[in-house]
Amino acid sequence: MEMNQGSRQKGQLKQLTAFLFIAVTVLLSCSREENSQLEGDLITLYPVMNNEIETQVLTRAQASDYIPYSGHRQNIYAEAVAYDGANRASGSDASGWFLPDLENDGKWFSRVNVHSGKTYYLYCYTSMPVNEESLPTFTYTNNTNVTLTFSGFDIITTIDPLVSTASTGKLLCEDLYLDPDEDYPQLTDESGDFTFGKFSIGTVRSGSYNDHPATTKVFLALDHLFAKATISFKVNDSYNDIRTIKIKEATISTTQGLFSGTHTYSFVDRIFTLDQSGTYSAKNLSIDLVDADAPSVTVNASKRDENGWVVLDNTPTEFAWFCFLPRDALPSFDLTVTYNVYDKEGNLIRENETATNANLIRIQNPVKGNNYNITVNIKPSYLYQLSDDDAKIELTLEDS
DSSP: OOOOGGGSSTTBOOOOOTTOBEEEEEEEESTTSTTOBOSTTEEEOEEOSSOOOOSSOBOGGGTTOOOOOOSOOOOEEEEEEEEETTEEOGGGOEEEEEEEOTTSTTOEEEOOEEETTOEEEEEEEEOOSSOGGGOOEEEEEETTEEEEEEEEEESEESOOOEEEEEEEEEEEOOGGGOOHHHHSOOOBSSSSSSBTTOOEEEEOOEEEETTEEEEEEEEEEEEESSEEEEEEEEEOHHHHHHEEEEEEEEEEEESBOEEEEEEEEETTTTEEEOOTTOOEEOBOEEEESSOTTSTTBOOOGGGBOTTSOEEOOSSOEEEEEEEEOOOSSOOOOEEEEEEEEEETTOOEEEEEEEEEESOOOOOSSOOTTOEEEEEEEEEESSSOOOSSSOOOEEEEEEOO
8 A cells, every 4th residue: 555755754743852751750759658667777669649650752841740640651660879978889779660550540569678878879761672581781880871771672662661861869758748849859951959860869768857757759750762653543534425434453563673783871961872783683563553452542432333443534533652763764664454344324335454554654863752643544545436346445644
C-alpha cells in the first residue's frame, strides 16, 4: 500500500528545549510506612505522593507543577551512592526498585534501604527496551562522571524509557501535612539544591518537621530517552458516507528491530549518546495496538463496539502510542490492519480484510521526548463502486 509523502512530519509537535523532562512527579519518602526506620541505622525510602510518572512531555515553564498521575506506571530502579563527609563510603551504597502497587492506587513498594547519617547521590532509571542478558550498566566514577551504558536497543517499544536528570532531598513529614508550593523544592536550571545535573540528596536522617515526625524525602526529575508516536485513524469523508469500518486488529512491526552498539547516558551532562557505528540487525518486533490490555492503548471506550472492535468515522480517533529510538534512517515499520466493512444499515459487506502501510515512520531528525502525531486516513484505492467486491483500502498519512 502507498503512503502519502506529504505528511511525513506534519503531525510533529513543536520541538522542545534540551531540558525536556517529566514533571517533578516522584516523591520518595518513608512516611507512609509504619516501620519507616528499620533495625539499626537503615531507612527505607518510599514514594508517597499521588503524583507519579506523566507520559506527556512538559516544558521547563511547567517544572513547578506537581501533576496528578495519569500515565502508565513503570518500575523505577535506584542507585544510591554513599559518602561519609567528603569521603566515599562504598560499603553503604544501596540499590533497588521503587515498585508501583497497581492494586492500591497512589502507593508504591520500595526495595531501597539507605544508611542514616550518610550523604547520598541518587540516580534513577526505569525499565529499558533491552534484552535481559544485556541490562544497563551503571558506572559511578565520581559525582561529575556517572553513566548508564546500554548494549543495543529494541527500536520500537511500549516502554517509555526514563532517566533522572536531577535529585534532591529534604527533611519532611508525611505529605498530608505539607503544602507543595511552600514545602516541596522547585526544580530549576539555575543554581540551587534542586538543579538539573545535580543528584545529591544530602544526609539521610530522621527528625521532625512542623512538629511532625519526619525523614529525608527525595525528589526526582525524569527525562525521556526515546521519542513517542501517537497513532490516530480516520475514514475518508466520501467513503465514510456509505461505509462503516471496524478495526479488529492493528499492529506495528519490523524485522530489523535491534540497534546494536554501545550507547551511553551521562547523568550529569544529561546527554544520551547513540553509538554511530551501531547497526540494525534481524529481530522481529511487533506491537499490538488494539488489545485492551496493552499499555499503549488509548482508544476511548465509546469508540468500541460490543466485540471490542474500534469503530471509525471521519474524525481522527486516537488509537495508541508507542516509543521509538530517536535516530534517522530507521528501518521501515509496517502498520497492518485487519478490518470489517459494513454498509450504513449495519450489514456486513467484507470480513477480515487486511491493509498494510509499509513505511509508517519517516521522521527527519527525531528528538527524544517529542511526541509525533500520525493520522492514518483510510480510503478506497479507486473510485468507490457499490458492489460486494469493494475495492481494497489504502492507509495514507495526513495532517493531524
